[in-house]
Amino acid sequence: MSRNTLYDKVWEKHRVTELPNGQDQLFIGLHLIHEVTSPQAFGMLRERDLDVAFPDRTYATTDHIVPTETEKRDRPLEDAQAEEMLSALERNTGENGITFFGFESGRQGITHVVAPELGLSQPGMTVACGDSHTSTHGAFGSIGVGVGTSQIRDILATGCIAAEKQRVRRIEVEGSLGEGVYAKDVILKIIQELGVDGGVGHVYEYGGPAVRELDMEGRLAVCNMSIEGGARAGYINPDETTYEYLRGREYVPEGQEFEELKAYWESIRSDEDAEYDDVVTIDVDGMDPLVTWGINPGQVIEVSEPIPAPEDFETGTERKAARKAYDHMDHEPGDSMLGYDVDVAFLGTCTNGRVSDFEVAADVLAGNTVAEGVRALAVPGSETVREQCEARGLDEVFIEAGFQWRRAGCSMCLAMNDDSLEGDEVCASSSNRNFVGRQGSKDGRTVLMSPAMVAAAAVEGEVTDVRRFFDDRARTVSADDVEEVAD
Amino acid sequence: MAENHITEVSGTGVPIRGNDIDTDQILPARFMKEVTFDNMADYLFYDARRDDDGTLNDHPLNVYEGANVAVVNKNFGCGSSREHAPQAMMRWGVDGVVGESFAEIFRDNCKSLGIPAATADRETVTDLQDWIEANPDGEIEIDVEAETVTYGGRTVDVEIDDAMKEALVEGIWDTTALMYSNLSKVEETAAQLAYVEGAD
Secondary structure (H helix, E strand, O other): OOEOOHHHHHHHHHEEEEOOOOOEEEEOOEEEEOOOOOHHHHHHHHHOOOOOOOHHHEEEEOOOOOOOOHHHOOOOOOOHHHHHHHHHHHHHHHHHOOEEEOHHHOOOEOHHHHHHHHOOOOOOOEEEEOOHHHHHHHHHOOEEEEOOHHHHHHHHHHOEEEEOOOEEEEEEEEOOOOOOOOHHHHHHHHHHHHOOOOOOOEEEEEEOHHHHOOOHHHHHHHHHOOHHHOOOEEEEOOOHHHHHHHOOOOOOOOHHHHHHHHHHHHHOOOOOOOEOOEEEEEEOOOOOOEEEOOOOOOOEEEOOOEOOOHHHOOOHHHHHHHHHHHHHHOOOOOOEOOOOEOOEEEEEHHHHOOHHHHHHHHHHHOOOOOOOOOEEEEEOOEHHHHHHHHHOOHHHHHHHHOOEEOOOOOHHHOOOOOOOOOOOOEEEEOOOOOOOOOOOOOOOEEEEOOHHHHHHHHHHOEOOOOHHHHHHHHHHHHHHHHHHHHO | OOOOOOOEEEEOEEEEOOOOOEHHHHOOHHHHOOOOOOOHHHHOOOOOOEOOOOOEOOOHHHHOOOOOEEEEOOOEOEOOOOOHHHHHHHHHOOOEEEEOOEOHHHHHHHHHHOOOEEEOOHHHHHHHHHHHHHOOOOOEEEEOOOOEEEEOOEEEEOEOOHHHHHHHHHOOOOHHHHHHOOHHHHHHHHHOOOOOOOOO
16 A cells, blocks of 8 residues: 555545445546547536536546647538537537637647646646546646546536545666667657556556656656556656646646645655655666567567567566457568668657657757658647747648648547558558557557657668667767868 | 446356457547447457458457447556447447456446456466356356456356445446535545645
8 A cells, every 4th residue: 555655645535435345536637638539528417407516626628539720620610520529519619608619719739738738737736638648737746537427527516536446566767878778768668668557446546756757747757557457556656847847838827826736746746755666777878779560569669670570578468468459450470670671750749749849859950851651741730839849840740841730639540530551551650559450540550659750651661770870960960060070 | 227236247258368458449539439339349449340342350349249248358457548439349349357467547448337346367268268258158257346257167266356246246337426525525635735725
């Protein structure tokens, strides 16, 4: 049993009572809703003639089904099903007094991008959404959990979920990240080490030097993929990086009120002598950029390593899973992911669709062009992200390189709009899941990697090590230097 | 609906073998573009059940039609939080699931729908899967209260977590009404929180 961790403290503050089945009734401080998993819940509410209990603590946006091409965003949407979902959300939020960040608000985007950037998501909260990547919000030092539609009904009607506490695993990430290695690589490494079901029954507390060094956007990427490791929630204790990020954001109070909130945020940090159910140490020192080679997010290698042979795995089930992955990805024993041909490059999502992700990708793309035959999409995680990128001229870098610069949405992460893989296309993707069929085609193949690696793959038309680009640039710079000296 | 006490479920079985079967396989995202769950059964394992030309293949769901107990392996239902996945299984006919382990949101969703999700070790699960394959018309019974599965003249122990068991047996797996009755306490809890408007 854990004691005095952030998780214990935040849980205790939100615990309403114990239910007859032994679960806790837990108050949800921030409820985020979107068009795909909420309409059925509102329907259930209507059937029971119940109102939304805490409309002021509920915020909505639309992300999964929205077109990302400007000309397709006129209403009614061309796709009748998408239009029906969007209209239902507008109606449900309107009738219940829930703030909705729709197209016209200028702040539409992926729930897990919008809530952090607006300052809605704060330390010490409980955050729930009908979306498994709600774990993202843990980056602020909160408990963020994905819930199903019946639980959305529970939250709408009562502001609460019925839940039991999980075990708390501290993940100490040692070392520091080298050039070309990012937060995305850290979380892929953790999932590689602990497995896709390693976190079942656990909440992950990420800490240690490599995590402390991450900026908020990096922390969001790490916590986002907790669920890919089987942990329903993952969090990082808030610190000055967190508070500085929050200061001045739209939904964050200022002045004395901010200081009072900060005192609360400080109070819910895990104590020095907090007790964990277990502690795992992971060393990222000297780690190369990582990519997935298979069909689950735990099938990960350093890009320079050979793909593990099915026979190398210990258990029969792992060998079977590896063979299935070989079959789907069309690998031969001894293959490397370096040079694996790529048809599509996809940048964006709730994992890596923030300004810093596009900055790092643009840095790789500057002066380069997307390889012939590669379809390249840059999809900002929110309209706010899009505007900020455009203000910095990043859109031009993407467009000049041959990327399509799109509007905000989940897009090709799960292909509920028009953005989809076709046939057995290979996608270098900054998203979070490489499951079979995930990107819209049952034969489509997904290779997960950091945004910088996606940009590099787009340019080369194959999986490559992004650090080559930095090396090239370093050489160019030194050549210039020499010239300057000569002048 | 909420008054349903679920003490046992029974019927024939369907073995769905493999670890880490994710919700994108169980219910591909493109079929979630509907505002109700009514049609979800049609989309269950849609891609896995079909060959490239669209004809139904030998996927277990095509073979064991009419089954009520799905028997699965490790980390079943991982990935997305979509309740569409267990909704589709329920509407297809699954009343209970036995597996080595379940992803948590999936298990929670099962509880919300009154579907017992029982776990057992690998050997117990694969024995049961083998038995179903040999006895496709054989009857399987999950006793929720006793935490056992009975089939082919034998009874084996399984685990159903306490909260799920209590909820199913007592008929309180639909938590809305239950939690609604505590609404004044909820308001008190909320009012104590530093970040809630009007809090101390």
